[in-house]
Amino acid sequence: MFDYGFTEEEKMIKDLCRQIAEEKIRPHSQEWDEKEELPENILKTFAESDLFSICIPEQYGGMGGGLVDLCIATEEISRIDGGVAASYAASFLGMFPILLFGTEEQKKKYLPEIASGKKLAAFALTEPEAGSDAAAVTTRAEKKGDKYILNGLKHFITNGGDAEIYTIIALTNKNKGPRGISAFIVEKGTKGFSFGKKEEKLGIRASSTRELIFEDMQVPKENLLGGKEGSGFIVTMRTFDQSRPGVAAQAVGIAQGALELAVSYAHNRMQFGQKISSFQGIQWMLADMAAKTEAARALVYSVARAVDRGEKNIGPASAAAKLIASDTAMQVATDAVQIFGGYGYMKDYPVEKFMRDAKITQIYEGTNQIQKIVIALDLIKRYGK
Amino acid sequence: MNIIVCIKQVPDTTDVKINPETNTLIREGVESIINPFDMYAIEEAVRLKERFSGTTTVITMGPPQADFALREAISLGIDQAVHLSDRSFAGSDTWATSYILSQAIKKIKDFDLIICGKQASDGDTAQVGPGIAAHLNLPQATYVRKIDKIETKGAKQTILVERLVEDGFEIVEIEMPCLITVVKEINEPRMPSLRGKMKAKKAQIPVWGKTEIGADSSKLGIEGSPTHVVKIFTPPQKQGGVVLEGEPEEITEKFVNDFKQYL
CATH class of the missing domain: 1.20.140.10 (Butyryl-CoA Dehydrogenase, subunit A, domain 3)
Incomplete structure (x- = not known):
């Protein structure tokens, strides 16, 4: 590998992730792939080693740093197990919308929990009829008083079921096309939020992929990402x-x-x-x-x-x-x-x-x-x- | 609770070579690691600190490169480190080494518990931990596989531990401050953390020599070591023996004839 001018901190991340991947993942990789499971203790190891805190700003409990750090960590984990890396990186996929578009309150509430590794995150866009055509989502969010009522189904959601915090894309105004789509932060355990089947996959089998089902799920309006509709x-x-x-x-x-x-x-x-x-x-x-x-x-x-x-x-x-x-x-x-x-x-x-x-x-x-x-x-x- | 952990940097191999003239280990060219048993001592100290708060201090006696081992301990969650390094320490046996470590611990003063790995993977003596306790006149428990309880009884603080013995384990209660040596059953050492690694990189680690620890020169190094290594050798491997095949009578005759030459 060429020298990419990594800083001392970046080299530290690389060395640490390599050590964790070699010692804690490699010996179990085949087993986790076969059983389609990601034991909690490997996520705990990532958390204790601060791997969920990279590229989250320090004021929200992160290590600071940026995308290079995340790429280094993801590359090193994938070198041993692409499935474990999928779960790891998917938590950042769920985190990015909050970091990029969340209100200050939303960032303060959710980012520290993700950074500490206490809570895994996930991003839920894909639906049976809306994959590449992201604007075709049909999950509806209707505003009723100070709440939104969500109904619909997401599928192929990486970390589905395992994650505690979900960024969910839903339709708030079907007449506005792409501008009628909004994003919500929803926690596991919210009434009306359940999980469907766990998918059996060709690869990245250690990471879980599930359906998310919303049946009259009530989401407080404070959880509308960025506090405004239409930005989904x-x-x-x-x-x-x-x-x-x-x-x-x-x-x-x-x-x-x-x-x-x-x-x-x-x-x-x-x-x-x-x-x-x-x-x-x-x-x-x-x-x-x-x-x-x-x-x-x-x-x-x-x-x-x-x-x-x-x-x-x-x-x-x-x-x-x-x-x-x-x-x-x-x-x-x-x-x-x-x-x-x-x-x-x-x-x-x-x-x-x-x-x-x-x-x-x-x-x-x-x-x-x-x-x-x-x-x-x-x-x-x-x-x- | 303040805890001191004593560690040793050892060669990362079981295939160590011996200098035939000095009868000591050749360390050059071999990657160094923290003695694996000391990793359990570090982990136990960090866990106790997480439960009871306080300060954890790691100490080692060794050449300048032992600094890496101390920084690794900090990356694993230890708060601070002291490096004991002096030319006069070179060649110390387990008695002199435990004397030097105990002098440093006297200087650190404020501690409730000293934790050591049960033995080092290079020398395998298991003597330094008990030696420190003896020099400091402290109670000790060796081969600890579990700390059951730490409690305050009046003015005294006690620790209840399970120590591994050949046919099981013993439960021992000892008064603190005290020293324990730990076995691998006690915990599963964690991985370093990024914050720990950053802290380790920046850490100021004081180096103490014989003056700083107020050591008696006559008790240091080769001269201060009562142990004299006369010879170190690899015992000859057992030969595989000879398998005799054939009818019982033939085998017996051959065996008797062959055996005669040894008489």
């Missing part, structure tokens, strides 16, 4: 601008983990009387995998740095990072399985999990086709004269 669409878009580099970092970590496994295997596997790493065909594959992973990483950290510098119009770059890194992860993980040959296809070896985990990074937080739309619309706006 912009909340969603700005949140994704922040969170997509995190998905990209997850993808880089998965690629790195798969690459390391492939190199190690190739250097030990004997065929035709020699190590297969001595064959140029394998060497070229490994070199391509490494070069692409590094290129993706360089893009991810330069975008994360740009976000931390406060640059505007970060959406297209953020989308590009997610697009490139996730495609890289899929290709590198697939090639890693190829280098393992038949063994790579077997569950006895860890590499197939990386291929399964990589796939989701091309799909969630906007499919890569949606990322291309974000990039293309920006291009046309700039140069389409």
Whole structure:
């Protein structure tokens, strides 16, 4: 890995996350994947090590720092287990809307609980009929006195059931299109809030994905994010601008983990009387995998740095990072399985999990086709004269 | 409750080499870690502090690089550290080492409990902890696997512990201040925290030599150590033996013939 000019603090985060991933996650990764479970004690370890507090400002109980910190942590955890990383990063996905758009009261109430790791967060946008088309949500929020009554269903929600704090996107005025969508902060245990089935997934199986069901769920108006209706669409878009580099970092970590496994295997596997790493065909594959992973990483950290510098119009770059890194992860993980040959296809070896985990990074937080739309619309706006 | 934890920096390997001339460990080129048993001592101190508040202090005797071990202890939640380092300490045996540590503890003064790991993974003597208690004339409990209770009885404070013995465990109540050495069953050490790591990086760690701790020069280093290592060697490995095959009569005859040469 090249030197990205990480600060002392950033290196500290990297070292700590690597240590936790190696010592506390690697020995259990296969088991958690098989059983589709994320034991509470690993989240407790993250909390005790302050990993939930990075990139939350100090006045709200965080460590300060920015998106680079979150990308470093997510990459290191993903290098060992993309599923554990999904749950970790998804808490930040639930946190970002509060940080970016919450009122001072909302920030003071919820951010310290998320930063300390006492409460896991989640973001709930997707519905059976509204995925890529975010503006098509049908979950309704009707204002009655000083409350909103929410009815509807969200699905494919990462950390669903495990999280205590949810940012929920719902329709407050169906006649206003995207401007009729609002965001609410809802706590687990709210009357009328229940959970549907837990999804069985191809990859990132340690993280839980569930349906959220709202039946006449009463939400006090203080929990309307930012205190105003109609900002739900912009909340969603700005949140994704922040969170997509995190998905990209997850993808880089998965690629790195798969690459390391492939190199190690190739250097030990004997065929035709020699190590297969001595064959140029394998060497070229490994070199391509490494070069692409590094290129993706360089893009991810330069975008994360740009976000931390406060640059505007970060959406297209953020989308590009997610697009490139996730495609890289899929290709590198697939090639890693190829280098393992038949063994790579077997569950006895860890590499197939990386291929399964990589796939989701091309799909969630906007499919890569949606990322291309974000990039293309920006291009046309700039140069389409 | 104020707690002092004594730790040792050890080579991160079981494959240590010995200098044949001095009969001491060769430490160069081997990565150093906190003695694994001391990690349980650190964790127990941090847990007690979380329950009863107070201050936790970690001390070690060792060369300049032992500073890293002290900073790691701070990253794990220990409040402050003292580094005991002096050329005259070099080559100290367990008696001299426990004397030096006890002198430092006398200087720190205000403590209720001293916690040590049961033994160090390099020397495996398990003598330094008990040695410190002896030098300080304190009650002690070794091989503690659980602290059951800490309570105040009149003017006295006592600690009730379970200590591991060969065929089970004993429950012992001792008066504080006292020293305990702990075994791995006592807890599961936590990971460092980011805040702890930042604190560790910035921590000012005083280095105390023989003057600072008011040590008697004749009790330090190789000369102050009653232990003299005559020889350290690896015992020869047992040979696998010979398997004789064939009919019973043949085997017996061969065995008797072979055996005769040893008579």
